[in-house]
Amino acid sequence: MLGKPKARCFCIVHPESEQCQDISFSQTSIQVKLPCVGEEGPRGQQAEDVLRDFAFDRVFGPGCPGSGQARIFQEVAQPAVQDAVERLESCCFVALGCSGHGKTFAVTGGPRRFEDRGLVPRAISCLFELLNAKTNREDFQVKVSFFELYRDSFLDLLSKRAPVNSRVGQSQKDRMPCPMERPAAQAAQAACVSCVNESEAYQRLFEGDARRHFERLPRNPETSRGHVFFQLHLKKQSETKEAVLSFVDLAAGAQGAQCPRNQATESIESSLQELRQLARSALCGGLPEPLPEPGLLCSLLLPWLRPGGLSLPSLVTLLPLRWQKQSGSEIYDFLQLVRILHQAAKSRSPQRNGAGPPIPRSPQSQEEASREADTANSPSDALTTWSPWSAVVVHSQKAEEALEAEEPAEAEVGPRPVPMKSELPDPPPLGPRPTGLDPLGQLLGRLPTPLRWCLGLGRKHSHPKALSDHAAETSVSDCNFAKNDASCTSTLRRRLLAAWRLRATRPVHGAVRCVQVSKSLADGRRSATAATELRHLEGRGFQGRGIRHLALGLLLRERLRRTGRLLRSRPSLSASPCRFRWPTRATLPAPLCRRIRRCRCEDTRGPWGLLVGVVAAVLPALVLVPVLPHYRFTGQGLCPGSLWWRGLGSRQAPRLPAP
C-alpha cells in the first residue's frame, strides 16, 4: 500500500490577541481583517480591509479550553512521538511566524513557569517514558542533534569547538567541510550525540540552547537570529530504518524601520524566500530534478516536501500568532507561507511530483478548484476551500462550529499523575520578611550593574536577598510538590519544610538548605523532569530566556554550594555579618563594607570588584605615606620626627622642655 502523506497545520493564538477586534477565531479557523491586495480582493472592495478566513486543523486560542502547552503537545506532537516509537515514523514540526509571536515559546518553552515548557522538552519526556515502558528497551538507541543555521552557516550547537563550518559566498577552495554538503539526513547524523536517558537529552537541550544566537530588537528583546533544528533520532537495532523527530524554530526577518538590517536578517529573509519558492514549485510545477544548489534551510526541509518512497514523513506546521494591526501584511505573508508549505506537504505522493491543485484566479475557479482538490488525506474539510495564493475572503461571518466537549484542563493532562498526600501541613504563605539591609545597602542594591561592579558590589542577582527570595519561592513550590508526591519520603519533605522556615531567620543559609534538599528530592526520584523543574525554579531569579534560565540555575546551585561551604567554615558569618574583617573596613563606611563582604561571600565578584577591593586596601597606605615621614611614635605619643622609616636621617623637631 502506498504511504499517505501526512500534513497538519496548527495556529496558536497569543493571549494578547484575544481582545483585538480585527481577529476572531473558531476551533479550526481564524478570521482576520487584512488589507486587500491587488486583484486578490473581492470585487467592489479596493484598498479596504477584507475579512479573510484561514483554516487550520486546530486553532489554540487563549480562551479555548485546554489551550495550554500541555494540551498543545498532546494534540500536536504526542501522536507523532508514539508513531516514532511504534512504527519508526518520522515527523517534522516547523514553527514559523513573525518575530515575537511565540515560535520559541511553542517549540522550546517560556521562561516563567514550568508548565510553559514547549514541544521539545515534552517530546523528550514522552519519548523516554514510552521507551522505558517497552520490554525490548535495549533495542532502541536515541541520538540528539541540535544545530542552528546562522548567517548562512551551519553551527553545531552541541559541539564545543569553533562552530562555524561553512559560509555561502566563499570559494570552494576556502570552504571547510560542511555537513550540509552531504544529504540532509547525513548532515543531521554528523552532529548526533547519543543519549541513554531523559536527563542526558535535557542536558543536550540546555547546552545547545545556551549557544544559540539572539539579538535585542525592539519587537522582542531576545529575537532568534538563526533557524534552529532540534532532532531526536530513534533507531531500532533490529531494523535499518530510523525515525527522526525534527523540531524547527524558523527565525523571522526583522521588519520595520527600527530594526537593523544586518547579515543575519538578510540571510533569514533570503532563506525564507527560497523556502517559499521551493514550496510553491513542489505544490504546482513539481520540484526540478536535480535542484539547483538549494540553501541550507531548503536542503534540510526538502525531505519533508519531496515526493518520497512508500512511507512519507509527516510535516506539522505551527503558526504562533500575536495580532498587531501594523504588522498585518507581514502576518499575511506568514499565513500564506504556512498554507503553501502545508499544501505542498499534503500534495506529495510517490507517483506525482508536486502536481498540486490548479491556481485559481477568480472566486468561481477557486471554488471549482477546491471541489476538485484531493481530499483523501485532508485533515479537515475546511482546508479544501483554501487556495495557495490567497486566503478565502469571506463575505459573511462563517457559522461557528459546534464546540467540542469540555476538554481536560492543563493540570489534568500534565505528564505526571500526582497522588495526594496530606501528611504535612500546607507551607505557610510568604509574608513580609526582614530584608536585613539598611537604607544605604538598599540604595546600593539599586545601582546599575556596571557601577556596582566598579564599587566591588558584584552583580545584582547576587544579592543575598534576591537569593533568599528566590529560594523562598523555590521551597514553597517544592514543599507543595513534595507534599503531593508519593515517591518523596516524609523525611525529605520534613527537611524541605524546615529549610523553608530557616530562610526567614538566616536567608542565605536557608537558601542553601532549600536548594540542597530540593536537589536530593529531585535526585531521590531519579526523574529528569523533576530535575528540570528544579533547575527552572532555580533560574527564576535571573533575567534571561526560557531554557537558558535552567543553565543559569545550575550556576546558582554551584554558587550556593560554595556559599554554604564558606558559611560552614566561618560560623561567625551567618551569626553576625558585622564581625567579618575585611581590609576596607577602616576606610569605607560600615554598610558599604558589609555589602562588599556579602558579595565576597557569594563569590560573585568579577575582576573589577577584585581591583576595587585591592585599591581600597592600598588606599590608606597611599594617604599615610606623605604624612607619616614627619611624625613618629615615641613613648609620649605621636611626635614630629624624622624619615625614620626610610633611614634617611632625622628632621629637627622642637624640643620639649625637660620635666
Ligand SMILES: Nc1ncnc2c1ncn2[C@@H]1O[C@H](COP(=O)(O)OP(=O)(O)OP(=O)(O)O)[C@@H](O)[C@H]1O
Ligand atoms: N502563547 C503564549 N503565552 C504566553 N506568552 C507567550 C506566548 N507566546 C509567546 N509568549 C511570550 O512572548 C515573548 C516572545 O515570544 P518568543 O520569543 O517565543 O517569540 P518568537 O516568535 O520566537 O520571536 P523571534 O522570532 O523574534 O525569536 C516571550 O516573552 C514569550 O514568553
